Amino acid sequence: MTREAQRAIPEDNAVSAERLRILLVDDEPNIREALREYLSSINNHHVVCAAGGPEALAIFKPGQFDCAFLDLKMPEMTGVELLSRLKEQDKSLPVIIMTGFPSLDAAIDTMRQGASDFLIKPFNLSEIKVTLERVVREQRLLKENLRLADRLRHQERIEKLNKELQRRIREQHIIHQISETIDRMHTSEDIYQGMAALAARYLDSEKTAVLLLDRASGQLLVIAAHGFGPEAIGQGAPGAELGVLGKVAAEGQPMFGQGATDKRLSAMLPLRGAFFATPIKIRDEIFGVLLVGEKSGGASYDGEDVFVARFLCQKAVLSIENIALYESMVANMHSTLGALVGAMEAKDPYTRQHSRRVTNFSVLTAQAMNLSIDQVESLRFAAYLHDIGKIGVKDHILLKDSRLSDEEYEQIKLHPVIGEAIIQAMDLTQNERSIIRHHHERWDGNGYPDGLERENIPLLARIVAVADAYDAMTSDRPYRKAKNRADAMVELRRCAGEQFDPNVVEAFLEMLVRYAPSEGGDMSLRQIGVGMEG
Structure with a gap:
């Protein structure tokens, strides 16, 4: 390496903006040496010299030089070859080619390789200064343009990332809203209609519909719709006649379409412009199609719309499956508990159908009191189970054909607690549990098992207590004959405010007269005291 090349190359921050770093290569x-002295004298430029291409490549580093002067004819590597190698490492480096053997072909070749200028030897030193100033100015402009371009690309990347972030935030918000809304729905019918409404809202569409597939007939049947009018519900047609919808139902993949081209579909569900359909699947089995059409403003649908629609279908299907599973479990539970009650009542012919009658009386009383649907349904379920704890009472006590001893009665009094233990692991509401535990509590606090009094006794348990007592009085027992209805009603009236809630007794008696008009020998309401003070 030459003495000049061995000189230390300063770091970037050591060179001022006006002082240039120049690579000079000539054999x-x-x-x-003359060029080095002249270039250094112009503005104290820092010049690094090399006698040939290999030496120049050994000391060159991208971004460390502001420009380069290369001799065209050198023994080991030509100036054009060196130019190409330098440009591979630093595309913005201005390169000036020098030669004493000029030709048009050589000039064209060097320019193609990226040379900034072409100097012919012998040259005037003033030409070198002018050339140097021009190429450096151009190089600075190029670097500024590159910097601005890079800044623009960076800004574009940020904008793209921001748009993607906004899209994902919007997408997550929609997913959250869909999930929250569907989670509040408790029947399949609500979910189907909810799918149509949610698709319209979050896919910004005027018309949507949910169609179920009848595998036996191959028909697609509209079971929920938004924007089509009530006449759309219940309409159906073979999937093969419904164009895109039929293909979606057959192939299980989302598809786009135009309303005008699907004439049979348009006859059933009139659509203008673009629409798309996506399959509704349960465990990879297609059982319906979600149709989404007429996007607001006539816009087209895209992949993001399909993603939201597919999520909506998946969430809805999961809820429908859960509802079906829950309903199946409840039905099995009802069946099991019903079988237990049936087995218990089958032991004693005197109490057969007792639970069913108590349930009917309780439900009718609750309706007469204008209780909520949820309360009535809780009664309909739990009143039937009110005596299920008796299955834990010994048969010789339960079936005794004479009056019970005090000790035996204490055993009978355990059946509400036993009943609650039986249903402990089941998904019953607090109202339903209270019916089983508290239907033998008394208004005056002398009942069992907890000695609750007045309004501390759950209302539904108070209703069952009256219905239970009435059915017991009007049913034969081994040790006594049944009372007639009028006598039982008088007894209920007498015990109102002591054993029973007076308001419940009033509603019960009015219910009896309404649904079972008095027969010969029965007293009137006035004789019994229904609706009267005292």
Whole structure:
């Protein structure tokens, strides 16, 4: 390496903005030294010299030089070859080619390789200064353009990332809203209609519909719709006649379409412009199609719309499956508990159908009191189970054909607690549990098992207590004959405010008269005291 090349190359921050770092490569020492002295004298430029291409490549680093002067004809590597190698490492480096053997072909070749200028030896030193100033100015403009371009690309990347972030935030918000809304729905019918409404809202569409597939007939039947009018519900047609919808039902993949081209579909569900359909699947089995059409403003649908629609279908299907599973479990539970009650009542012919009658009386009383649907349904379920704890009472006590001893009665009094233990692991509401535990509590606090009094006794348990007592009085027992209805009603009236809630007794008696008009020998309401003070 030459003495000049061995000089230390300063770091970038050591060179001022006006002082240039120049690479000078020439195999002629005299020319190389003269040029170095001249270039250094212009503005104290820092010049690094090399006698040939290999030496220049050994000391070159991208971004470390502001420009380069290369001799065209050198023994080991030509100036054009060196130019190409330098440009591979630093595309913005201005390169000036020098030659004493000029030709048009050589000039064209160097320019194609990226040379900034072409100097012919012998040259005037003033030409070098002008050329140097021009190429450096151009190089600075190029670097500024590159910097601005890079900044623009960076800004575009940020904007793209921001748009993607906004899209994902919007998508997550929609997913959250869909999930929350469907989670509040408790029947399949609500979910189907909810799918149509949610698709319209979050896919910004005027018309949507949910169609179920009848595998036996191959028909698609509209079971929920938004924007089509009530006449759309219940309409159906073979999937093969419904164009895109039929293909979606057959192939199980989302598809786009135009309303005008699907004439049979348009006859059933009139659509203008673009629409798309996506399959509704349960465990990979297609059982319906979600149709989404007429996007607001006539816009087209895209992949993001399909993603939201597919999520909506998946969430809805999961809820429908859960509802079906819950309903199946409840039905099995009802069946099991019903079988237990049936087995218990089958032991005693005197109490057969007792639970069913108590349930009917309780439900009718609750309706007469204008209780909520949820309360009535709780009664309908739990009143039937009110005596289920008796299955834990010994048969010789339960079936005794004479009056019970005090000790035996204490055993009978355990059946509400036993009943609650039986249903403990089941998904019953607090109202339903209270019916089983508290239907033998008394208004005056002398009942069992907890000695609750007045309004501390759950209302539904108070209703069952009256219905239970009435059915017991009007049923034969081994040790006594049944009372007639009028006598039982008088007894209920007498015990109102002591054993029973007076308001419940009033409603019960009015219910009896309404649904079972008095027969010969029965007293009137006035005789019993229904609706009267005292």
